[in-house]
Amino acid sequence: MRPKDITVSDSQSKTQPEPGAARPSPTHVTLAVVLQVRDADLSVLLWQRARPPFSGAWSLPGGYLGPGDTLERSIRAHLARKVDVAELSLLEQLETLSDPGRHPDEWQLATAYLGLVPLGLDPALPEDTAWHAIDELPGLAFDHGAIVLAGRERLRAKLSYTNIGFALAPTAFSISELSAIYTAALGYPVDPTNLRRVLERRGLLEATGERRAPGREGGRPAAIYRFASRDLEVTDQFAVLRPPRPAE
Amino acid sequence: MRPKDITVSDSQSKTQPEPGAARPSPTHVTLAVVLQVRDADLSVLLWQRARPPFSGAWSLPGGYLGPGDTLERSIRAHLARKVDVAELSLLEQLETLSDPGRHPDEWQLATAYLGLVPLGLDPALPEDTAWHAIDELPGLAFDHGAIVLAGRERLRAKLSYTNIGFALAPTAFSISELSAIYTAALGYPVDPTNLRRVLERRGLLEATGERRAPGREGGRPAAIYRFASRDLEVTDQFAVLRPPRPAE
DNA sequence: GCAAAAGTGTTGTGTCTACACCCATGT
């Protein structure tokens, strides 16, 4: 009844692993698609590889899974070397990639995570790390380009039927700021008027009572809101936020 | 710049892995939540463990990842020992679990898949394998109970905004049969009248022109339909199929 | 008073549920 294709790590028959060759057991890395709205663009945190393979190419931050770590602890630890982990407002698993050809030199599995950073934070970054607008990505190392797109799609879908917006927004914000965040993340304009009504109907939004002082050009002061919860919740199983109807 | 917590599989500094103890590299298994509507119940394929840990307990089918395999090839191969793989109408990745405590004896990662089998097929099963109605599950080994629930949730959500119904339905069916399938999978009644209109509006349904001969009790013969596509497609990013409004 | 920015009211539309009604067949 025991699977017969085990080689290493079988507690009964202990074989010496053959390093190099056709490695019997894969290495495992964790990666993260860390997204933030910066300057009205949805951006991703990339790291420039210093050595082969893909030397010089941009890639997702991450690294090997350490002994006894969970996947989540691993990616948090690797990210901590790039960004202050306390600034991550959300971290969730995306998928695990296993194509044997995805790494040229070794058999490597990769578990990808989606991480979000609220607007406004600007963590200090190491030299080899930078934000890139997701619409103008360079070619990425390995299969990382596809992973970034998967992360963006996950975010876009969840904006519709969960309160995930809290993870992109600062703790307090005006409705027009929030609308700008949704617009950047979704890639199409989101009407502030209707956005507020949708989020209010679902009980996601709370008025703080404060108001933002208007700019030098005047204008009515904006009311300041916060999200009622800062934990991910599915608010509408069957959701919302359609793109605008295309003009005739 | 290189992650510092690597042990094995670092091509520069080759260290001898320490087997046993705190194993430096995890084992990796693939598991599948295989679902089918049987007798008006959504059911899952389970396998009764023959040896410790959890000897005698029911668990998800699967096994170790073989050298050079992708995760998907691995779970297909393991499932082939239980069910004819040709009968799987859908297979997609769910999540990868990595809690070090999830297996009592070894450090083991598990990647779970969701598999679907169309109504009507009744594959021959080995002695130690059986279908269980998902609403009356026994306690499962490891963390498999939670994985089953995750699989069911994924299915339920996708019934709303994709054409995933094709994977639960036979190739040809009447609307009332299809409604029974959706009802079993979702756990609440789905009106056949409206189900047809929703699926037709989205262009998912095709009339074959044939009709089903009525039963011994008479009745109008049912028109026979098929799904227009048998590949998974997201049909409505922002979807549908609400539970019935609770009666006052 | 006028421009600018925020917020409210209102209308219209698409998509769904609910349910009454009509159709085709067997006995």
Add this chain to the structure above:
DNA sequence: ACATGGGTGTAGACACAACACTTTTGC
């Protein structure tokens, strides 16, 4: 004929987009 099950028509509920209008501020 009438019971049984399938199919159609229609009305109402809702949630949303669109957009005109009103409010509040700075200059």
